Amino acid sequence: MQATTARALKERRRLARRQRTGSERLAFLRGFIRHPVMVGSIIPSSQRLIDKMLAPVDWESTQLFVEYGPGVGTFTRVILERLPENAKLLTIDTNPEFTAYLKASIDDPRLIAVTGSAADVEKILSDRGLPDADYIVSGLPFSTLPPGVGDTIGAATARAIRPGGAFLVYQFSPKVRDFIAPFFDRLDRGFEWFNVPPATLFWAWRDEA
Numbered sequence: 001m002q003a004t005t006a007r008a009l010k011e012r013r014r015l016a017r018r019q020r021t022g023s024e025r026l027a028f029l030r031g032f033i034r035h036p037v038m039v040g041s042i043i044p045s046s047q048r049l050i051d052k053m054l055a056p057v058d059w060e061s062t063q064l065f066v067e068y069g070p071g072v073g074t075f076t077r078v079i080l081e082r083l084p085e086n087a088k089l090l091t092i093d094t095n096p097e098f099t100a101y102l103k104a105s106i107d108d109p110r111l112i113a114v115t116g117s118a119a120d121v122e123k124i125l126s127d128r129g130l131p132d133a134d135y136i137v138s139g140l141p142f143s144t145l146p147p148g149v150g151d152t153i154g155a156a157t158a159r160a161i162r163p164g165g166a167f168l169v170y171q172f173s174p175k176v177r178d179f180i181a182p183f184f185d186r187l188d189r190g191f192e193w194f195n196v197p198p199a200t201l202f203w204a205w206r207d208e209a
Helices: 002-034 047-054 074-082 096-105 118-127 149-160 174-183
Strands: 064-068 088-093 111-115 133-138 161-171 186-192 199-205
Touching: 047 074, 047 161, 047 186, 047 199, 064 074, 064 118, 074 088, 088 096, 088 118, 096 111, 118 133, 118 149, 133 149, 149 161, 149 174, 161 174, 174 186, 174 199
Parallel strands: 064 088, 064 133, 088 111, 133 161
Antiparallel strands: 161 199, 186 199
């Protein structure tokens, strides 16, 4: 009887996960159709990309994680799974529909979902009494942003990250390097083929000194 109950519970969780994934993809597709320049991709990131992007994170010492352009929460949920119980995750999205979707679909007091621009990250942190971020992750399509906005986000992000922290960026164009390299001390680069489309990855670090 216990084995049957366990199998039934596992099956319910699998079906719930499939339904959630389906609703996420539908919400993501709607967002892409309405704001293709800001969303940048027609489907969410792959698990392989997420794992590789987050691999260098020191989770035990993380107190504040920030995410630009969370969309329907593909990265958001994984970050919350790995984040310490006393830490916070702040998401910033220009699309209020995505912000509302995160608030409605994720019940976690560590999540602070904000509608706004990544260029205003310093003010957003200050207004909420939050410290500098340990890490900031972004999938924003820098190469399609209006002139000057990418540089503004790069500079503001560097100021909003503590020494020793990093800006984690996944992009479909390597041109993003031009927007972040001038503001950080070190830049590591990778690539993930198992994503649609394949993505270039950057880890931009602020040195402790």
